[in-house]
Amino acid sequence: MPELRKDPVVGRWVIISTERAKRPKDFVAQTVEESNETACPFCEGQESQTPTEIFALRRHGTAKNTPGWDVRVVPSIAPILKVEGNLDRRGKGMCDMMNGIGAHEIVIETPKHASDYPDLDEEQIAKVIMVSRDRIVDLSRDIRFKYVLFFRNHGLLAGASAIRHSRSQLMALPVNPKRVKEKLIGARKYFEYKERCIFCDIIKQEKEQSVRIADETSDFIAITPFASRFPFELCIYPKEHSPDFTNIKKHQIGDLAKILKRVTTKLKTALNDPPYNLTLHSAPFKRMTRSGYWKTVDDDFHWHIEILPSLTRVAGFEWGTGFYINPTPPEEAAKYLKEIEV
Amino acid sequence: MPELRKDPVVGRWVIISTERAKRPKDFVAQTVEESNETACPFCEGQESQTPTEIFALRRHGTAKNTPGWDVRVVPSIAPILKVEGNLDRRGKGMCDMMNGIGAHEIVIETPKHASDYPDLDEEQIAKVIMVSRDRIVDLSRDIRFKYVLFFRNHGLLAGASAIRHSRSQLMALPVNPKRVKEKLIGARKYFEYKERCIFCDIIKQEKEQSVRIADETSDFIAITPFASRFPFELCIYPKEHSPDFTNIKKHQIGDLAKILKRVTTKLKTALNDPPYNLTLHSAPFKRMTRSGYWKTVDDDFHWHIEILPSLTRVAGFEWGTGFYINPTPPEEAAKYLKEIEV
Numbered sequence: 001m002p003e004l005r006k007d008p009v010v011g012r013w014v015i016i017s018t019e020r021a022k023r024p025k026d027f028v029a030q031t032v033e034e035s036n037e038t039a040c041p042f043c044e045g046q047e048s049q050t051p052t053e054i055f056a057l058r059r060h061g062t063a064k065n066t067p068g069w070d071v072r073v074v075p076s077i078a079p080i081l082k083v084e085g086n087l088d089r090r091g092k093g094m095c096d097m098m099n100g101i102g103a104h105e106i107v108i109e110t111p112k113h114a115s116d117y118p119d120l121d122e123e124q125i126a127k128v129i130m131v132s133r134d135r136i137v138d139l140s141r142d143i144r145f146k147y148v149l150f151f152r153n154h155g156l157l158a159g160a161s162a163i164r165h166s167r168s169q170l171m172a173l174p175v176n177p178k179r180v181k182e183k184l185i186g187a188r189k190y191f192e193y194k195e196r197c198i199f200c201d202i203i204k205q206e207k208e209q210s211v212r213i214a215d216e217t218s219d220f221i222a223i224t225p226f227a228s229r230f231p232f233e234l235c236i237y238p239k240e241h242s243p244d245f246t247n248i249k250k251h252q253i254g255d256l257a258k259i260l261k262r263v264t265t266k267l268k269t270a271l272n273d274p275p276y277n278l279t280l281h282s283a284p285f286k287r288m289t290r291s292g293y294w295k296t297v298d299d300d301f302h303w304h305i306e307i308l309p310s311l312t313r314v315a316g317f318e319w320g321t322g323f324y325i326n327p328t329p330p331e332e333a334a335k336y337l338k339e340i341e342v
Numbered sequence: 343m344p345e346l347r348k349d350p351v352v353g354r355w356v357i358i359s360t361e362r363a364k365r366p367k368d369f370v371a372q373t374v375e376e377s378n379e380t381a382c383p384f385c386e387g388q389e390s391q392t393p394t395e396i397f398a399l400r401r402h403g404t405a406k407n408t409p410g411w412d413v414r415v416v417p418s419i420a421p422i423l424k425v426e427g428n429l430d431r432r433g434k435g436m437c438d439m440m441n442g443i444g445a446h447e448i449v450i451e452t453p454k455h456a457s458d459y460p461d462l463d464e465e466q467i468a469k470v471i472m473v474s475r476d477r478i479v480d481l482s483r484d485i486r487f488k489y490v491l492f493f494r495n496h497g498l499l500a501g502a503s504a505i506r507h508s509r510s511q512l513m514a515l516p517v518n519p520k521r522v523k524e525k526l527i528g529a530r531k532y533f534e535y536k537e538r539c540i541f542c543d544i545i546k547q548e549k550e551q552s553v554r555i556a557d558e559t560s561d562f563i564a565i566t567p568f569a570s571r572f573p574f575e576l577c578i579y580p581k582e583h584s585p586d587f588t589n590i591k592k593h594q595i596g597d598l599a600k601i602l603k604r605v606t607t608k609l610k611t612a613l614n615d616p617p618y619n620l621t622l623h624s625a626p627f628k629r630m631t632r633s634g635y636w637k638t639v640d641d642d643f644h645w646h647i648e649i650l651p652s653l654t655r656v657a658g659f660e661w662g663t664g665f666y667i668n669p670t671p672p673e674e675a676a677k678y679l680k681e682i683e684v
Contacts, residue, residue: 003671007569009528009540010521014569014666022573022669024612024678080667093547094540095568149663178664179352186351198351198436205435226437227349227356229661231364270366279663308661319571319650321491321621322520324356325422327364329345336366 002081002100004175013175015080015100042165044111050074054105057131070124071131072108073170079104080171087144087174101144103172107132108165115164116154116273117264125257128168129248135170137246140285145172147180147284150245155275158310168278176284183281184301191300199302200241212330214337215263219255222263224330224337229318231328232271232337234263234307243301245282260305266340267309275310344423344442346517355517357422357442384507386453392416396447399473412466413473414450415512421446422513429486429516443486445514449474450507457506458496458615459606467599470510471590477512479588482627487514489522489626492587497617500652510620518626525623526643533642541644542583554672556679557605561597564605566672566679571660573670574613574679576605576649585643587624602647608682609651617652 002017041049047065055073062068075083081102089098109128110120117125136148152168153160176184190198206212206223214234215222222236236259238252248256267274283301318324344359383391389407397415404410417425423444431440451470452462459467478490494510495502518526532540548554548565556576557564564578578601580594590598609616624645660666 005569007567008544009532010524011528012569012571012664012666014571014668016570016671017667017669018671023674024574093551094543095547149665151663173665180663182352182664186353190351201436202350205437209435225349227347227354228358229354229356232366277661319619321493321522322354322524323491323515324354325359326356327359329358329360 001085004098004100006096008094008096012178017080017100040113040163040165042106042108042163042167043113044069047072050106050108051077055131055135057127067111069111071127072111073131073135074106074108076104076106076169081173098174101174103139103142103145103148103170105135105170107135107168107170109168110166113164114166116166116268117261118268120166120261122254122257122261125260126253129253129256132168132170133246133248136282139170139172140246142172144174146174147176148172149177150280152278153275154278155273155310158275158277160275180281180284184283187302188300197241197299197302199237199304203237203239212334214334215259215266217255217259217262219252220259222259224334226330228326228328228330228333229324230308230326231311232267232274232309232333233326233330234267234337236260236263236305236307237302238304241299241302243283243299243303244285245280245303246285262342263307263337265342266337267307269340269342270336271309271311277306277308277310279306279308280304281306343427346440346442348438350436350438354520359422359442382455382505382507384448384450384505384509385455386411389414392448392450393419397473397477399469409453411453413469414453415473415477416448416450418446418448418511423515440516443516445481445484445487445490445512447477447512449477449510449512451510452508455506456508458508458610459603460610462508462603464596464599464603467602468595471595471598474510474512475588475590478624481512481514482588484514486516488516489518490514491519492622494620495617496620497615497652500617500619502617522623522626526625529644530642539583539641539644541579541646545579545581554676556676557601557608559597559601559604561594562601564601566676568672570668570670570672570675571666572650573653573668574609574616574651574675575668575672576609576679578602578605578647578649579644580646583641583644585625585641585645586627587622587645588627604684605649605679607684608679609649611682611684612678613651613653619648619650619652621648621650622646623648 002015004013005016006013040046044067051074053065053072053074056069057071059068081100081104083103085099085101087098087101107128110124114120132150139145139148149171150168187198203221212223212226213221214224220236220238222234225233225235267276282303344357346355347358348355382388386409393416395407395414395416398411399413401410423442423446425445427441427443429440429443449470452466456462474492481487481490491513492510529540545563554565554568555563556566562578562580564576567575567577625643
């Protein structure tokens, strides 16, 4: 059973994945090559190569775990967290821990062997968004979970596996991720002071200043954040205030697919298909109030998508200090991306 | 002038280094090779290849910027922050910023072309510690600075340059690094509740449990932290309580040199000379109290050194979420390291 452990000083949770424990020799001379692409387990027709599907958007009359699907969700073959069991929160002296309970699902984004959003059409990406939303809603019913994270790794350097078949991941967690919590706290403080959503105010200011807009559609805006940590970092916001991604409206789904295809295509063109990580930050579906009750999400958060290209080789200094050094001013990154025709 | 920018939501400061701004093409097909080692600017005799020295531990009678030194400190040839100017804190709407004022110095740790602590003798490492301490004390007199960070990058993947000459870096910052601040806050909360230093309590518990001790000398203990983020992560604590590294005692310097040489040699043996980052976390030399006065460092912090090997290729998921997945339980890492004879 993997274990969740809490740092006694800073309160950060980490997952110690005891079952795939690595010994020193596993790290030595580790090289990963792009695999033989003919043997892709995510392609249509290879359904038997994955664990049993959890859900698939299928053509009428096709059977589970057979061809005939557009988007298919399967459990991870090497799950970071296990779905069976109880959390069993406990302490030993100063050390707090709980069982590594959670869900880890793979959303196979296309039946064809395509590697990323630029290769998919907008309708296909819209289907991915719909299926992911439905899976998040389903996972949110499990009272052990506090957050479901949707993320995508593109390219080996961004942590993707050697199999280049477009997919994203869903991870249901029994704790809120630190970066989400930091944003929630910051946004709440601002809301308490101003009685306005900080993200709505950021969007308003970005539109006024108009120097960090990388792309825009009718419902969404993609900006290079003022205090970007990484070159060509992007943040996609829905223009209309909404704390919770799962409440996305029908017309917004198509428009989100459009801006996702556009900005990933721009990145691919500008930076020669860079590795990147995409993360969806939405309000947790359950939040403990100060009085100890669960309440539904309030007006102080605004869901968004972060895209972090892995362009700078190194990050060790940042790991140790939390101090980021970004060699590309976001205003220049926005200018480059804006000018690329897609 | 580089610019320090504050994220409006989470309050994190980043450095936008406008003067070495990178365009998209700079990131494309970027490869770095180990350089031609015959042309090392850090070797004795090559003093003219570096900026004018700030300080050197020299044999009596040798002139500045000539051979005859044991440890030599020079300004970085590509400083991340600039030493001349005022901070000029300012805001533009929701965006807060200040000038990128600071100091960025290189501590050349040996006149010979050696790459890391395992190649140096303990006396030499002790000299590095003494010189670094003196430079931190000197930089702390500048009222613009709140923190001086001592760190080392070993190996290309950990952000070191292609020149493999053992050196560390000092960066004087006008703000406290986020990770240091998080530790200060956590330690203070614990102190307020328990009236004891959290790090002293951790050391006591680690000695009792005795499963995460990687090495130990008379004055220092090296542990693999309970909630380690990375495989073979190490933390070196002085056993005697002390908030501030610059108050290190004479006999502790030699002993710190000893444990540094021992643990880096163990890592080199176990993991085939892995890239790693080493960071010194000491209490900031000035701290704003709640009543607004500067006060000297209190009893609620305990200086220490973090060593983070860069063994896992990828970190993108962690960047997006703050959630770490560690495939090597720290108890196993400690066991491996403990058993290695040095």
